[in-house]
Amino acid sequence: MSPDMRARLAHVELANPVLTASGCAAFGRELSQFFDVSRLGAVVTKSVTLAPRAGRPTPRVAETPSGMLNSVGLQGPGVEAFLRRDLPWLTAHGVPVVVSIAGSSVAEYAELARRVSAESGVAAVEVNLSCPNVEDRGRRFASDAGAASDVVSAVRTHCRFDVPVFAKLSADVTDVVPIAKACVDAGAEGLSMINTILGMAVDVDTMRPSLAGGTGGLSGPAVRPVAVRCIWQVYAALPGVPIIGMGGVATGRDALELILAGACVVSVGTAIFHDPYACIRILRELEELLEQRGVERLSDAIGLAHRALPRHRTEENHL
Amino acid sequence: MSPDMRARLAHVELANPVLTASGCAAFGRELSQFFDVSRLGAVVTKSVTLAPRAGRPTPRVAETPSGMLNSVGLQGPGVEAFLRRDLPWLTAHGVPVVVSIAGSSVAEYAELARRVSAESGVAAVEVNLSCPNVEDRGRRFASDAGAASDVVSAVRTHCRFDVPVFAKLSADVTDVVPIAKACVDAGAEGLSMINTILGMAVDVDTMRPSLAGGTGGLSGPAVRPVAVRCIWQVYAALPGVPIIGMGGVATGRDALELILAGACVVSVGTAIFHDPYACIRILRELEELLEQRGVERLSDAIGLAHRALPRHRTEENHL
Amino acid sequence: MAPVQVTGTVLTIRQVDAYHAMTVVAPGIAERFKAGHFTAVAVGGAETSMLLRRCLSIHDVKPDYGGTVELVFSVQGRGTAWLADRRVRDSLDLVGPLGRPFPLPRDPVHCLLVGSGYGSAPLFPLADALQARGCRVDFILGAPSADRVFGALRARRMGETTTLTTDDGSLGMRGSVTDMLPHVIADSQADVVYACAPMAVLRSVAAVAARHGIPAMVSVEEAMACGIGVCMSCVLPVVGDDGITRLVRSCVDGPVFRGERVRFDDVGTIPFDALGAPGGRLAEAGP
Amino acid sequence: MAPVQVTGTVLTIRQVDAYHAMTVVAPGIAERFKAGHFTAVAVGGAETSMLLRRCLSIHDVKPDYGGTVELVFSVQGRGTAWLADRRVRDSLDLVGPLGRPFPLPRDPVHCLLVGSGYGSAPLFPLADALQARGCRVDFILGAPSADRVFGALRARRMGETTTLTTDDGSLGMRGSVTDMLPHVIADSQADVVYACAPMAVLRSVAAVAARHGIPAMVSVEEAMACGIGVCMSCVLPVVGDDGITRLVRSCVDGPVFRGERVRFDDVGTIPFDALGAPGGRLAEAGP
Numbered sequence A, B: 001m002s003p004d005m006r007a008r009l010a011h012v013e014l015a016n017p018v019l020t021a022s023g024c025a026a027f028g029r030e031l032s033q034f035f036d037v038s039r040l041g042a043v044v045t046k047s048v049t050l051a052p053r054a055g056r057p058t059p060r061v062a063e064t065p066s067g068m069l070n071s072v073g074l075q076g077p078g079v080e081a082f083l084r085r086d087l088p089w090l091t092a093h094g095v096p097v098v099v100s101i102a103g104s105s106v107a108e109y110a111e112l113a114r115r116v117s118a119e120s121g122v123a124a125v126e127v128n129l130s131c132p133n134v135e136d137r138g139r140r141f142a143s144d145a146g147a148a149s150d151v152v153s154a155v156r157t158h159c160r161f162d163v164p165v166f167a168k169l170s171a172d173v174t175d176v177v178p179i180a181k182a183c184v185d186a187g188a189e190g191l192s193m194i195n196t197i198l199g200m201a202v203d204v205d206t207m208r209p210s211l212a213g214g215t216g217g218l219s220g221p222a223v224r225p226v227a228v229r230c231i232w233q234v235y236a237a238l239p240g241v242p243i244i245g246m247g248g249v250a251t252g253r254d255a256l257e258l259i260l261a262g263a264c265v266v267s268v269g270t271a272i273f274h275d276p277y278a279c280i281r282i283l284r285e286l287e288e289l290l291e292q293r294g295v296e297r298l299s300d301a302i303g304l305a306h307r308a309l310p311r312h313r314t315e316e317n318h319l
Numbered sequence C, D: 001m002a003p004v005q006v007t008g009t010v011l012t013i014r015q016v017d018a019y020h021a022m023t024v025v026a027p028g029i030a031e032r033f034k035a036g037h038f039t040a041v042a043v044g045g046a047e048t049s050m051l052l053r054r055c056l057s058i059h060d061v062k063p064d065y066g067g068t069v070e071l072v073f074s075v076q077g078r079g080t081a082w083l084a085d086r087r088v089r090d091s092l093d094l095v096g097p098l099g100r101p102f103p104l105p106r107d108p109v110h111c112l113l114v115g116s117g118y119g120s121a122p123l124f125p126l127a128d129a130l131q132a133r134g135c136r137v138d139f140i141l142g143a144p145s146a147d148r149v150f151g152a153l154r155a156r157r158m159g160e161t162t163t164l165t166t167d168d169g170s171l172g173m174r175g176s177v178t179d180m181l182p183h184v185i186a187d188s189q190a191d192v193v194y195a196c197a198p199m200a201v202l203r204s205v206a207a208v209a210a211r212h213g214i215p216a217m218v219s220v221e222e223a224m225a226c227g228i229g230v231c232m233s234c235v236l237p238v239v240g241d242d243g244i245t246r247l248v249r250s251c252v253d254g255p256v257f258r259g260e261r262v263r264f265d266d267v268g269t270i271p272f273d274a275l276g277a278p279g280g281r282l283a284e285a286g287p
């Protein structure tokens, strides 16, 4: 019997747990050339900013072992064009939309939350906290429990009451748990993790940084162990809080790994660049894996790796 | 003309810049079956602890995309057996020795520094700060500028005056620069980076953590972008401070990447597991790359990627 | 028609001077192909550490075996080295056809096709399409050296005239394709220039064409992570119909652009007056 | 003799029931080989995401082509799947021979060789060496099912007696190799047992041998990252000559251990009385 794949983002039900990751599927339109986007659990949009942004200079991307660096710099059309053009397209195509928002001050996040959640068809808001805070010398909101908490509480206040808020955390911190707690205390219904990890590559031929921006965000399977660790730690500390897991998911096995660690749904990012069908393939693979393991409901697998189990090393049979 | 490959660890001259990374070449003996260890720039020992340690339960290792996780847990013979058996073997084989030390309190580090630096043949001491501080609820010394500074200053005080002290930093912090500065202010002559990154894997067949210890340290090419970024940031902030660079070096190109970012020598870790000859192969490749680029002295390449250079994107010719 | 993902089979692979030419059975791509399209090739096989596809122009399609595509490439780095190692019957994972193809003129005009290095590859199916419409086609093909001039023979067969250039003079005229451009535009009475070449060459082509008052359709090459328009890695500054500069994606809005619209001098930067530039233009409308 | 790294060529690869048997030209390894050695195989090719070598027992060496080694393996995961895909003439990067081989008795004693699954593979060169010393050799080989019993025919040719077992009864006796052990020890008047099998089977073998008062030499399998003794990933608790338990490396101190020295019940743990255990024994000498 095929497992029940329904998933939840707080109180919002999704048909399945495979989402696109912010910034890796634009606003859904391009992927719809390959498959019907309503087959996705949800589309998480590219982070929307108040004003249009041109982003950072090119080259913006460098391949690294099992990963890539990007410094796109939040290029996007701005909230107005998004609400006028992109959100209606998505809702017309029948897919739940998680709108990722990014600001450079608490007020900008609040304003974005207000405008975005006022529209119908928004399943949830994901707060991209990995943005530089112009009011704090460019320190990222995600680096500091206080700043993260300020943003989340402003977003929660300005967001329509029935739209859940997910705070997207960075792994580039000494300890992710206190920041996760601060976000939940400030009213986040859930957490998303992880954003890209700060990295860099130097081109040994030009002997210069590979990216025009110098540093960039590392994503792809290379970072999956860090994502699993963060999800594991936060699930252990805050067992009731839903987690959108992401970081290096390229197969159904990877998705299951994050779910077993504590994610209730997964977002797929970099894998889409390699395989435009990645999300629907991963969903199919995940379904098969659950079925093979006799798991009847996806929700039964969430955090399952935390259960204490005696190890019977000597009973293993590899032969 | 082949380039001058001599390198320096503070005032200590090495014949070349390729070292083994701590914990990835034990105490040198095993590698000597494959080549003469005196061809290495130096051997950095497995971290030495005061008492013998049995380490953590198995499984201790899991492969991840372009990386691996380990939770060896500093298994080792203790300082007494090290000084009696391993250090003499290394010095007799004519290779400079960097002794890595690991403690669980400031006093332990101080005691190790005193005992180790009293022996002849010790080129430098590397202080592994990624150990849990028993006096601070297991928080790692490397996570906190104050704790790191306390350890480094105690080590500097107890180390023989002519043995340079390198503080080995972790990338698992919100900002590595202040910790690097604190270590240098506390008397470290140089910095080593990066140690493994905290990660985790879940086995989707057993549905349990892959490592008996749960979390483990991520190493290998997957983490190289993080190493390059940390080296880049610290070199930019503290340009005069020598850096032992490591993290994912598997080829001469990788070594050059870290050197261009600011490392004065590189340590090779995980790559040894795949290729026991990795260090001497990497040295040869590095030498060839420098020669091809007309770099006469290795030291001229250190931090070269930092120089401001106008970009002539449109002059590039890929065809 | 929308692009598709195809697991094709390598039919032939051979060395052509400095290039590798590979024919892959990929019916879905062949049937959708128009000149100027490219394809994104997965490299490294299962369990590879190379995540990103490599983008290659489609040089030719043939109806054999339901449809084949031909790629021409030089080995640059690890991905193309892997590709050059493929053997007949190996399978290859392609996504395509991608990008906007070369726009074709309605009328039977005179077309000058300019290619440098492997940039010549996509010009031949373009020449076919143009000739089918009764256009006159002339070629200027160039490269650093003779072994990197691709398709000289075929150009000579197809083109009304064919001018070859090499930097070292080992074939044709010594110099760059742009050195010959004013001359050939005049001689051939070109109504439009089509070019596929490195950015610096395209810049000159666009400038020369503008000076001659004719349009240039240029196919650009920017590093691409996805090739399908979702990542925003491949952008360059292009002036829109409304006069506003935007950072547009070369994979879906290009790779073919009108030469006079591309701000070549600002490629690799964010021009201060581009839409959304820091401290710059913030709205679609207004100054 | 020290191990070497060899880039060998695949000479043959064939399926043998549930296993793949591969012969690789690797003279340096073949000439150094003793029964019980293993080799560490690089998997995935250039640009792979798989960093770690896979350890495989050496099943056989032959003098052909300067020296070949034969490996027998089952597909477990990504690395062995890649290995199974190799074709004749592909090259393969091996490090070996690694580990301590099976110790051989000085006298022509009776030896019982116990193998489960691919664990049988290293027993055949051992049997050769034993017979060359005039030892009597008997076999017990088993597996979950008939297709996973490796080398039954060869055992029947070589062994004084050969007992086969399968969990499902599809070949030989139904049950495990350890079920038959007491019986065969008695029948063959075994002076020593050699075994290569999963940990649980080795535990029983060691226990039964101890009960019969004869030594058991067991070849263990622990996950190995380096195979050459530098990483400390492959440890298990073994009692030393001084009675002290240490976590020793199975790659260089093993994989062959005296059965009674391995603390099978504590494998996967750090026994509290092991040298250096948390809160436990801290010095080489004294309690």
Ligand SMILES: Cc1cc2nc3c(=O)[nH]c(=O)nc-3n(C[C@H](O)[C@H](O)[C@H](O)COP(=O)(O)OP(=O)(O)OC[C@H]3O[C@@H](n4cnc5c(N)ncnc54)[C@H](O)[C@@H]3O)c2cc1C
Pocket: A062, A063, B318, C038, C052, C053, C054, C055, C056, C057, C058, C072, C073, C074, C075, C076, C077, C078, C079, C080, C081, C118, C121, C220, C221, C222, C223, C224, C225, C255
């Ligand atoms: C639309 C388009 C059409 C192209 N057509 C052809 C063609 O017909 N023949 C041909 O030989 N080459 C063509 N190229 C260039 C080709 O994509 C690169 O040479 C190739 O990606 C290099 O990959 P690599 O693994 O060998 O190099 P690496 O340096 O190892 O590549 C690392 C990363 O950088 C990217 N990259 C590196 N160089 C380039 C480049 N010049 N352009 C784009 N991405 C790059 C790669 O895709 C990869 O993601 C085209 C590029 C584009 C964008």
Ligand SMILES: Cc1cc2nc3c(=O)[nH]c(=O)nc-3n(C[C@H](O)[C@H](O)[C@H](O)COP(=O)(O)OP(=O)(O)OC[C@H]3O[C@@H](n4cnc5c(N)ncnc54)[C@H](O)[C@@H]3O)c2cc1C
Pocket: A318, B062, B063, D038, D052, D053, D054, D055, D056, D057, D058, D072, D073, D074, D075, D076, D077, D078, D079, D080, D081, D118, D121, D220, D221, D222, D223, D224, D225, D255
């Ligand atoms: C000394 C020794 C001898 C061996 N001899 C043989 C043999 O002759 N034939 C045979 O089929 N197998 C043998 N094995 C087991 C073989 O090494 C594993 O089946 C193989 O490593 C699995 O790799 P994979 O990529 O298919 O699996 P994956 O699960 O993808 O491997 C992931 C990682 O785990 C390690 N790993 C997984 N399973 C094992 C295991 N059972 N033992 C050790 N490491 C493991 C791998 O080496 C790799 O690093 C031996 C193991 C050891 C230690």
Ligand SMILES: Cc1cc2nc3c(=O)[nH]c(=O)nc-3n(C[C@H](O)[C@H](O)[C@H](O)COP(=O)(O)O)c2cc1C
Pocket: A021, A022, A023, A024, A046, A047, A070, A072, A074, A100, A128, A168, A194, A195, A196, A217, A218, A219, A220, A221, A223, A246, A247, A248, A249, A267, A268, A269, A270, A271, C231
């Ligand atoms: C090109 C690119 C652009 C991204 N843009 C955003 C963004 O706008 N907002 C955001 O929250 N995360 C962004 N991310 C991060 C992803 O959403 C995701 O957190 C991260 O890439 C890890 O997942 P992955 O390994 O599956 O890609 C971006 C990632 C990439 C690769």
Ligand SMILES: Cc1cc2nc3c(=O)[nH]c(=O)nc-3n(C[C@H](O)[C@H](O)[C@H](O)COP(=O)(O)O)c2cc1C
Pocket: B021, B022, B023, B024, B046, B047, B070, B072, B074, B100, B128, B168, B194, B195, B196, B217, B218, B219, B220, B221, B223, B246, B247, B248, B249, B267, B268, B269, B270, B271, D231
């Ligand atoms: C198995 C293993 C054991 C290690 N043990 C130590 C150690 O004892 N002390 C230490 O400072 N670093 C230790 N490290 C970290 C390495 O020295 C190095 O910092 C890290 O692995 C990154 O380099 P690499 O990618 O080249 O392996 C260990 C790494 C591995 C993989």
Ligand code: FES
Pocket: C223, C224, C225, C226, C227, C228, C229, C230, C231, C232, C233, C234, C235, C249, C250, C251, C252
């Ligand atoms: S390559 Fe991704 S948007 Fe163009």
Ligand code: FES
Pocket: D223, D224, D225, D226, D227, D228, D229, D230, D231, D232, D233, D234, D235, D249, D250, D251, D252
């Ligand atoms: S596998 Fe590395 S020490 Fe044994």
